[in-house]
Amino acid sequence: MAKRKKVAVIGGGVSGLAAAKAFDERGHRVVGFERSHDFGGVWELSRSYPDVQTQSPKDLYCYTDHPMPDDYPEWPKGPQVHAYLHSYADKHNLQRLFRLNTNVASMDRRSDGQPGWTLMLDSGGQHWTEDFDFVAIGTGQFSDKNIITHPGQESFEAAGGQVMHSSEYTDPSVVKGKRVVVLGGSKSATDIAVNAVKNGARSVHWVYRERMWRIPYFVGGINFKRLLYMRAQEQQFNSWGRTGLQRTIATLFKPLVWANFRGLETLLKVQLGLKKHNLVPKVPIEKDISCSVPIVTPGLFETLNDGTLKNIEGTYDRYDGKTIHMTTGEKVEADVSILAVGWKMGVPYLPQEYQDKLIESDGQYRTYRLSVNPDLPDMGFVGFNSSFCTILSAEMIANWLVRYADGQLEQQPTAAQMNENIDMMLNWKRHERPAAQIYGGQCSAPFHFKHLDELLADMGAKKNKRSNPLAEQFSYPSHKAYGEYLASCRQYQAV
Numbered sequence: 001m002a003k004r005k006k007v008a009v010i011g012g013g014v015s016g017l018a019a020a021k022a023f024d025e026r027g028h029r030v031v032g033f034e035r036s037h038d039f040g041g042v043w044e045l046s047r048s049y050p051d052v053q054t055q056s057p058k059d060l061y062c063y064t065d066h067p068m069p070d071d072y073p074e075w076p077k078g079p080q081v082h083a084y085l086h087s088y089a090d091k092h093n094l095q096r097l098f099r100l101n102t103n104v105a106s107m108d109r110r111s112d113g114q115p116g117w118t119l120m121l122d123s124g125g126q127h128w129t130e131d132f133d134f135v136a137i138g139t140g141q142f143s144d145k146n147i148i149t150h151p152g153q154e155s156f157e158a159a160g161g162q163v164m165h166s167s168e169y170t171d172p173s174v175v176k177g178k179r180v181v182v183l184g185g186s187k188s189a190t191d192i193a194v195n196a197v198k199n200g201a202r203s204v205h206w207v208y209r210e211r212m213w214r215i216p217y218f219v220g221g222i223n224f225k226r227l228l229y230m231r232a233q234e235q236q237f238n239s240w241g242r243t244g245l246q247r248t249i250a251t252l253f254k255p256l257v258w259a260n261f262r263g264l265e266t267l268l269k270v271q272l273g274l275k276k277h278n279l280v281p282k283v284p285i286e287k288d289i290s291c292s293v294p295i296v297t298p299g300l301f302e303t304l305n306d307g308t309l310k311n312i313e314g315t316y317d318r319y320d321g322k323t324i325h326m327t328t329g330e331k332v333e334a335d336v337s338i339l340a341v342g343w344k345m346g347v348p349y350l351p352q353e354y355q356d357k358l359i360e361s362d363g364q365y366r367t368y369r370l371s372v373n374p375d376l377p378d379m380g381f382v383g384f385n386s387s388f389c390t391i392l393s394a395e396m397i398a399n400w401l402v403r404y405a406d407g408q409l410e411q412q413p414t415a416a417q418m419n420e421n422i423d424m425m426l427n428w429k430r431h432e433r434p435a436a437q438i439y440g441g442q443c444s445a446p447f448h449f450k451h452l453d454e455l456l457a458d459m460g461a462k463k464n465k466r467s468n469p470l471a472e473q474f475s476y477p478s479h480k481a482y483g484e485y486l487a488s489c490r491q492y493q494a495v
């Protein structure tokens, strides 16, 4: 029998909401903490740049019991996702569980000798502590800005230049009539560069270190969800834990797999005109696919084609007054420099001794199922299993984590089993699939099915596949189907 616990949920984004619902549903006493004034995390309106929209199609970016509204477009805009997350919180009455404007400053093991953690909390100038039996962490991978500076930044600013992190680009009027340079290779970089062109910037340069494969919303006229989110496609990547037989089959099919990916590369090169813009990546596409693979910003290739956006492969060397010197030797005159250089992944509220157990010296996280570490008892991560359908992965891991916390997994792992699996996964990431090391190794893409299969097996799901094997091979992970699979896991109540 599971004992009712007092559970802290840290973060009120996609993952915090999923965690609060999963623990509340099992009868635990949940208290959620969100440091901002509102739910939504990266989708909270003051954090979103203009024109932001999802990379995932809407039926791949929703909770299992709550599809996005019919009148939303296939790739909803930021404010629509934000409204959707609010509607999910309303549907499950999650607001009653959360304390907004409340920051978790730090946490430590409980001093009263009970299992669990004491959280150090701040809100409105007040500081206090509170004890919890279990902590579900949903603080995301994009909570702390990666701030970088280049030599000479003061001279740029003294000359009237403006430097900002991508998340500070919320008002496009700052670029009107200005010479803009955007640094970074991610989708936010190209979103902002195209937005600056559309909003009357005098010139826009996009500077990136490496070429990356970018996936258009439609590949050869077909919505990419119908091509790239399938078991049949996923099985062509070198996943972890393959048996001898699976490796032999992979070797036999290698020429076909090779031809499939070369075909996809050719299609992308032709469709996007990658050669013309010197944007053909050097890494084969099958080695590159991970959570960091961007979707093509609408308008990116159109603005490159008409010359309103110029691309430079390199990075900043230094600023000199209003001139930005690139590592390529090029010099670009600029008024606004937007650094789309991402976020620092971390768990700053965890004491160093626990961070040392969690994060290896090369930045790789030691987590079982991308959620828990046997040396950090009574806590687990939700949404650190990011993917191309993060709402679904967050909801699945939230349901897994509550069962783990309650000792109710059908396959409840021992510490030794977890450590053995963690070591196997780290070895795979370091030696067989370097792309999987992105975000501290906390990314389940492109192995959505395999990861979700493992979670469902752990939870003892009676159903984890569609009954039609052909449909199962060639369909994307549907939220409805995963709702059914979750419902087929053993249900229980903590008392």
Ligand SMILES: Cc1cc2nc3c(=O)[nH]c(=O)nc-3n(C[C@H](O)[C@H](O)[C@H](O)COP(=O)(O)OP(=O)(O)OC[C@H]3O[C@@H](n4cnc5c(N)ncnc54)[C@H](O)[C@@H]3O)c2cc1C
Pocket (backbone or CB within 6 Å): 010, 011, 012, 013, 014, 015, 016, 033, 034, 035, 036, 039, 040, 041, 042, 043, 052, 053, 054, 055, 056, 061, 102, 103, 104, 105, 138, 139, 140, 141, 142, 143, 188, 349, 382, 383, 384, 387, 388, 389, 390, 391, 394
């Ligand atoms: C522009 C953009 C587009 C994206 N598009 C997609 C997409 O199409 N598909 C997809 O799968 N993923 C996408 N993502 C990834 C996205 O991050 C996830 O889908 C998801 O929103 C992450 O939710 P989260 O709750 O895990 O983290 P977050 O949204 O980062 O939320 C974490 C929350 O924790 C709070 N918090 C942090 N530290 C503390 C603390 N110490 N105390 C209290 N609260 C704290 C933060 O304020 C924040 O609200 C996108 C990301 C961005 C930035």
